[in-house]
Amino acid sequence: MTPADFASSSSGSPTGSDALEGARDWPSVGQRIIEWSDALAAFSEDETALTRTYLTSAHHAAAEQIRQWMQAAGMQVRRDAVGNIIGRYEGARPGAPALLTGSHFDSVRNAGKYDGTLGVLLPIAVIALLNDSGRRLECALEVIGFAEEEGVRFKSTLLGSRALAGTFDPAVLASRDQAGCTLGQAIDAAGLGFGVADIPAAAYAREKVLGFLEVHIEQGPVLLNAGLPVGIVTAIAGASRYVLELTGEAGHAGTVPMAMRRDAAMAACVMALELETYCRARAQLVGTVGQLEIPHGTANVVPGRARFSIDIRSSDDTVRAKAVADTLAMAKRVAEERGIELAITPTHEAQSVPCSKALQERLEHAIKAQGLPVHYLPSGAGHDAMAMAKLTDVAMLFVRCGNGGISHNPKEALTAADAGVAASVFMRFLEGLGEPRAI
Numbered sequence: 268m269t270p271a272d273f274a275s276s277s278s279g280s281p282t283g284s285d286a287l288e289g290a291r292d293w294p295s296v297g298q299r300i301i302e303w304s305d306a307l308a309a310f311s312e313d314e315t316a317l318t319r320t321y322l323t324s325a326h327h328a329a330a331e332q333i334r335q336w337m338q339a340a341g342m343q344v345r346r347d348a349v350g351n352i353i354g355r356y357e358g359a360r361p362g363a364p365a366l367l368t369g370s371h372f373d374s375v376r377n378a379g380k381y382d383g384t385l386g387v388l389l390p391i392a393v394i395a396l397l398n399d400s401g402r403r404l405e406c407a408l409e410v411i412g413f414a415e416e417e418g419v420r421f422k423s424t425l426l427g428s429r430a431l432a433g434t435f436d437p438a439v440l441a442s443r444d445q446a447g448c449t450l451g452q453a454i455d456a457a458g459l460g461f462g463v464a465d466i467p468a469a470a471y472a473r474e475k476v477l478g479f480l481e482v483h484i485e486q487g488p489v490l491l492n493a494g495l496p497v498g499i500v501t502a503i504a505g506a507s508r509y510v511l512e513l514t515g516e517a518g519h520a521g522t523v524p525m526a527m528r529r530d531a532a533m534a535a536c537v538m539a540l541e542l543e544t545y546c547r548a549r550a551q552l553v554g555t556v557g558q559l560e561i562p563h564g565t566a567n568v569v570p571g572r573a574r575f576s577i578d579i580r581s582s583d584d585t586v587r588a589k590a591v592a593d594t595l596a597m598a599k600r601v602a603e604e605r606g607i608e609l610a611i612t613p614t615h616e617a618q619s620v621p622c623s624k625a626l627q628e629r630l631e632h633a634i635k636a637q638g639l640p641v642h643y644l645p646s647g648a649g650h651d652a653m654a655m656a657k658l659t660d661v662a663m664l665f666v667r668c669g670n671g672g673i674s675h676n677p678k679e680a681l682t683a684a685d686a687g688v689a690a691s692v693f694m695r696f697l698e699g700l701g702e703p704r705a706i
């Protein structure tokens with residue numbers, strides 16, 4: 268199987284006689300997904316909020332619940348050495364390559380109910396429909412609940428998807444949680460029947476994989492504002508982060524005249540505002556100053572020091588590289604004009620990850636077949652698909668996020684109707700998948 272198989276099969280009529288979705292009651296499928304999301308949210312370390320970090324008892328209990336739903340949907344279920352839970356719905360030909368799908372079931376602190384879990388539960392609900400009607404695809408389907416994506420407990424992200432993609436970095440096994448337990452110790456003590464030594468074997472063989480599709484709540488307001496239930500992700504944005512430290516001269520707030528000041532905080536403010544203006548003028552860019560400090564600041568002292576962070580993202584790496592260069596040049600100019608010393612430290616750099624054109628086309632066919640407008644958008648946030656792109660072609664389907672698009676927050680909202688629409692698109696995406704190419 269090659270990605271070309273996707274291209275050829277998606278170019279056929281999306282409304283062929285083999286329509287899998289029939290006249291299903293998609294709102295009730297959506298309702299089931301919402302009910303499962305509610306049930307899964309009960310597995311939390313906090314009594315009053317949803318917090319489910321890697322390899323805690325709440326995390327294990329959630330995995331066991333997912334296992335039950337997968338088994339009831341006709342899947343063979345296993346856990347691997349890093350705690351991913353993987354359900355396989357065998358194809359018509361046993362042992363056929365699989366389309367992989369899924370997302371993460373760990374969470375941030377005080378999380379919403381759909382971030383990650385939607386991408387696990389929605390495919391299970393769709394496969395349950397196939398199973399109920401005794402249908403098999405030519406290819407296998409594997410739903411992966413990635414054990415760790417958010418990086419809350421060990422400050423290292425994408426552990427589950429990196430293990431499957433074969434890019435797990437053994438150096439992170441020495442990372443410690445707040446209690447002093449290392450990641451390696453946590454994995455060995457997890458009772459999964461596997462240990463750290465088995466992590467390399469968790470990686471998939473490329474020839475066994477057709478591609479990876481991740482369904483995820485958008486975590487932003489774009490689809491909400493466009494009035495659309497779903498959208499196709501074009502690329503996951505690359506990101507550059509820096510810390511800028513400014514040193515001026517502290518002085519008395521009452522005695523140093525304005526024109527004679529070397530105020531580090533005001534220089535930082537000018538730089539932050541210039542960054543905002545620059546990014547607002549360019550549709551492909553977002554720029555954020557998320558930390559802004561005046562160390563030892565006091566109300567009656569002209570600040571001698573300031574420190575702030577810059578986060579610049581774009582789905583186009585060339586645009587991001589230019590924005591970074593322009594921003595750092597601007598910061599140097601502002602520092603010079605104001606007599607400020609400037610130290611710039613890079614802290615993070617990630618390339619953008621383009622989604623597969625063939626898989627995007629297949630999603631487009633699936634959305635059109637449901638009578639919906641097609642909307643493409645980049646993902647500003649990182650996702651498991653980023654790591655899976657090292658293994659195979661990836662695609663992402665975003666689902667509308669209610670409540671202004673808020674996420675990583677208990678206010679995160681998804682309607683049953685939208686979950687149902689996304690499930691219908693997912694089902695349509697599967698149509699004809701893995702079938703021999705038409706000659």
Ligand SMILES: [Zn+2]
Pocket residue numbers: 371382383416483650
């Ligand atoms: Zn997520």
